[in-house]
Amino acid sequence: MIDVHKLTKQYAGRTAVDGISFKVEPGEIVGFLGPNGAGKTTTMRILSGFMPATSGSAQVAGFDVFRDSLKVRGSVGYMPEMAPLYVDMKVKEYLRFRAELKGLSGRTMRRRVGEVMELCGITDVRRRLIDNLSKGYRQRVALADALVHDPKLLILDEPTNGLDPVQIRQVRELLRDLRSRHTVLLSTHILHEVEQACDRVVMLHRGRILADDTPKNLATQLKTSTLVHVELETADKEAAAKLEKINGVRKCNEEAANGSPWRHLMLRVEPGFDVREEVQALAATEGWKVRELHRELPSLEDVFVELASTAEPLKGGLS
Ligand SMILES: Nc1ncnc2c1ncn2[C@@H]1O[C@H](COP(=O)(O)OP(=O)(O)O)[C@@H](O)[C@H]1O
Ligand SMILES: [Mg+2]
DSSP: OEEEEEEEEEETTEEEEEEEEEEEOTTOEEEEEOOTTSSHHHHHHHHTTSSOOSEEEEEETTEETTTOHHHHHHHEEEEOSSOOOOTTSBHHHHHHHHHHHTTOOHHHHHHHHHHHHHHTTOGGGTTSBGGGSOHHHHHHHHHHHHHTTOOSEEEEESTTTTOOHHHHHHHHHHHHHHTTTOEEEEEESOGGGHHHHOSEEEEEETTEEEEEEOHHHHHHTOSSOEEEEEEEEOOOTTHHHHHHTSTTEEEEEEOOOOSOSOEEEEEEEOTTOOOHHHHHHHHHHHTOEEEEEEEEOOOHHHHHHHHHHHSOOOTTSOO
């Protein structure tokens, strides 16, 4: 659905996107992650056919973004970072206007506008001026706009930016509903946001790709230690010391008991070790009761920090 090869964009000689290559297969939900200034918006604008690249190539929905930018725009639903909504129009009026710009007309146009308003939960505000809507509703209008011509591919630039936690959850649920019908590339600088939602994550840093993998693979390959939580019921004062002897356990800390017979111990485990089976075997031998044994994988944020700290600086580019 997307095939990007050595894509580079320079603004007045400064490199914003530095020779990136990646693919998105049909049906995938891919998260485009990176801090502000990483090059996410620049890449998405190029892929949506709204901005030329300096060099490299990109195919989107079977079209070349440089030669066929109009066809690309027709096959992509692009939700820009700052959606240029016409604030003095009413919601339905605006969506009909946008649908006509995208080549829909007559009954088909009216039906599609009704469908996307329903899908995005904005039917109730269809007669309101966009100017009078909250940020959350405006984001949904922008999403309805991106969806109205039923594009195979959605490119969403920070769709939850500026929303409150309830609105963020609503957008996330909406994305989940869309996944069966559309391929989605979405960007965010909030790394934990995509941990659940995305099949794959492309991490961008200073215009370069740091990592491209599933969230789970990224978390398990990390070189930093992991935590294993154990909840035990036993009077054994040596429990922590015994757990610490397991190969791969660096340290075992115990949380202060708060009157409960259940003790919460946290094992700091060397990278590459999974000690859960040994913990279970030890508990069985010692006759400890276990009610929780859980490995806490590092977050994408941890992954990003580790990868970014080892990445080489961008030559002659941005600081
Ligand atoms: N129109 C522009 N002119 C000059 N520099 C720009 C322009 N747009 C973005 N940049 C620079 O390119 C880099 C990447 O920006 P952007 O693609 O917006 O990143 P992101 O979306 O990840 O925050 C930033 O350093 C930004 O300052
Ligand atoms: Mg951006």
